[in-house]
Amino acid sequence: MTDADQELDFVEIGRKLFAQNCDFIWAAEKIDGLPPMGPPEIAFAGRSNVGKSSLLNALTGRKALARVAHTPGRTQNLNFFNLGPDLEAPLLRLVDMPGYGYAAVSKEKIANWTRLMKEFLRGRATLARVFVLIDGRHGVKDTDREMLTQLDQAALSYQIVLTKRDEVKLSQIEKTITDAQAVLRGHPAAHPDVIFVSSHKNDGLADLREAIARLMFERDKTVFDRA
Numbered sequence: 001m002t003d004a005d006q007e008l009d010f011v012e013i014g015r016k017l018f019a020q021n022c023d024f025i026w027a028a029e030k031i032d033g034l035p036p037m038g039p040p041e042i043a044f045a046g047r048s049n050v051g052k053s054s055l056l057n058a059l060t061g062r063k064a065l066a067r068v069a070h071t072p073g074r075t076q077n078l079n080f081f082n083l084g085p086d087l088e089a090p091l092l093r094l095v096d097m098p099g100y101g102y103a104a105v106s107k108e109k110i111a112n113w114t115r116l117m118k119e120f121l122r123g124r125a126t127l128a129r130v131f132v133l134i135d136g137r138h139g140v141k142d143t144d145r146e147m148l149t150q151l152d153q154a155a156l157s158y159q160i161v162l163t164k165r166d167e168v169k170l171s172q173i174e175k176t177i178t179d180a181q182a183v184l185r186g187h188p189a190a191h192p193d194v195i196f197v198s199s200h201k202n203d204g205l206a207d208l209r210e211a212i213a214r215l216m217f218e219r220d221k222t223v224f225d226r227a
């Protein structure tokens, strides 16, 4: 990091970034139905019920942004949201990936989803990072480990976000983070920092926004000149 970077307040930049306009733009059911690549993309993945929709809503300060992803028929899609002062020329795109590990889904649906996800992860040059959400009450499950392995294979930048911090006893918070970090030791491509959030209590959201702002700046030092 240079001296110039250190002067930037990424917490504040992240706050401002997520206070911009944000809107749903696209749902992709198949790999040939993706929106054309444009701004950097940040994807959110995780088991069903991990709190992904709540986090997208909380991050962007909108009550029902990610509701679209919960409407029947769309739960297996990749949903895209533009973010920025000008939604025609967004600074960033958020990608809501379908929740995995949901037992009531047919094998065929799981196979379709797995194919869509793999192809998306491998072929998306604009994908800057995947945040893998893990339920803080339950820790890393086998399906999460499979996801991490997919991300290793796709050679993508990814980072763990623990959710539902408000449901975890204070005495367990450090241990939950350390356990997740221990899992990451087997995944050198993963970002070593683990962020612990509560969408209900607005905890840790500033950390996540900061991480995203830093990442965008690392990719393009002029990105916030347009913000």
Ligand code: GDP
Binding pocket: 046, 047, 048, 049, 050, 051, 052, 053, 054, 055, 099, 163, 164, 165, 166, 167, 197, 198, 199, 200, 201
């Ligand atoms: P998704 O399936 O991953 O999109 O998960 P949702 O956002 O729909 O959340 C699933 C359940 O977890 C809902 O009952 C939410 O109210 C709950 N939930 C989500 N975030 C939090 C949180 O930060 N704290 C607590 N206590 N519950 C949460």
